[in-house]
Amino acid sequence: MNVGFIGLGLMGRPMALHLAEAGHALHVWARRPSSLAPFRDTTARAHVSAAEVARHADVVFTMVGDAPDVEEVIFGADGLVSGLAGGVSPRLTLVDMSTIAPAAAQEIGAKLGARGIRFLDAPVSGGEVGAINATLTIMVGGEPADFELVQPLLAVLGKSVTLIGPIGAGQVAKAANQILTAVTTAAVAEALNFARKSGVDPGRVREALMGGFAYSKILENHGQRMLDRNFKPGFKAWMHQKDLRIVLAEAHRLGLMLPNTAATAQLFNAVVGSGMGEDDSISVLRLLEKVGGE
């Protein structure tokens, strides 16, 4: 299949390479030409614009920053839609894997639908390691028929691919994922900092709790990294901060209260404000250590 990929950063680059290795004709474009370097010795074809990618591909993946970036790549000058005759296409399917607001995904989906273009939101979790090992969790929103069309491609990228519901539902699941991962990370940091400041070995506490009801993948992995004081990303604190901003904006729109998510978002604001934004999100531990206790 002719597959386009736009957004060749830490996540997108290994994902695009997996698609090429799976035998698909890969079409890429990047704002910065340096992002195309890893594709020089592959079968991938580099184009001069997103518009050119849209002319050659049947399915185009986008993996960029936030909603304005997605909209620019799709609807902007030399964007994907500008590459289509009359701005319409019964052939093209767009799959946005960026993390954006559910409402933004729905709006994009509606605008594309009016042009005959299929759209799915398919944000991922699992980070750079998941992208490299093709073990991502992919949460998809869209029409079942459109999902079937792209499922073989998504299966190349992740180990768990689930159609959650209509367009936007993938982003809702991703938001739920970010609530759980952010709040649990903060809870593990609070628990281990509490133990240490109480004069008790946090490693022994973690060990005792791992076998019980408090077990989480985050206690296992992030907990160990906190003990090792390994703050290398992983998933950068500023990215988690950005995702929580999206979740809290949605909560505001829906008129919901998310008190733990809000408390955690405040911590991430302070992590970034303390100059740890480029470090892993487990840096929330260092923030808690900084303030209070001996």
Add this chain to the structure above:
Amino acid sequence: MNVGFIGLGLMGRPMALHLAEAGHALHVWARRPSSLAPFRDTTARAHVSAAEVARHADVVFTMVGDAPDVEEVIFGADGLVSGLAGGVSPRLTLVDMSTIAPAAAQEIGAKLGARGIRFLDAPVSGGEVGAINATLTIMVGGEPADFELVQPLLAVLGKSVTLIGPIGAGQVAKAANQILTAVTTAAVAEALNFARKSGVDPGRVREALMGGFAYSKILENHGQRMLDRNFKPGFKAWMHQKDLRIVLAEAHRLGLMLPNTAATAQLFNAVVGSGMGEDDSISVLRLLEKVGGE
């Protein structure tokens, strides 16, 4: 061995019965005679006071409410200490399995130490089911030699028994456990309520997230019970509220901030204040549903 057990409630009763079944000579006393009924057809010997239990047992377990209850059973009129000649004993070991403040455990340990009485704090997690199935996680604080003495008894009650550190360290680990279980429960409730109020099936969201980094035992078990709307305890909301009060009092004493624990404690205050204190702690979901969203 002659083993005493005081505090024959939902947790203590099955635990004491396990000790009798393991072949130990069990000595029990209860404030309310009705609590002794389940022991009528066993080899257990019922006594008229805690003091009498102390006269007959080498190791006495207490599993009561909060610190004042523990102190009453140990130091009160007709309490354990009053049963000892001169209020001292080189023979007796007390093991408190209640959840109380680390500082309270240290104070009790110091007072008992002055009387030659060994003391360990050994709070548990795993709830009534864990007590019945003898699969509790037991977190112990005390001297290594004292721990060795009671380890065979604790092994009868739990599947994971860990000496965390000196007296009080078991309570610190339990506090860390309650931080993690309470905050993660609230986070799962926030995530599933967010999904539902966004118009997305929370069951599909949970399913998609289970395979990824957001996995926790609480997402698996409590998450499913939230979907089933099974609010039967389990672990009662007012008990989690009480445990969080202990944790936050310790944070106050240590001069630490625990923002997520604090946010969750507020939710539990409102759960109890809304008349759901006797229901399971997952009732935090119903509280979030009550306020806001469609």
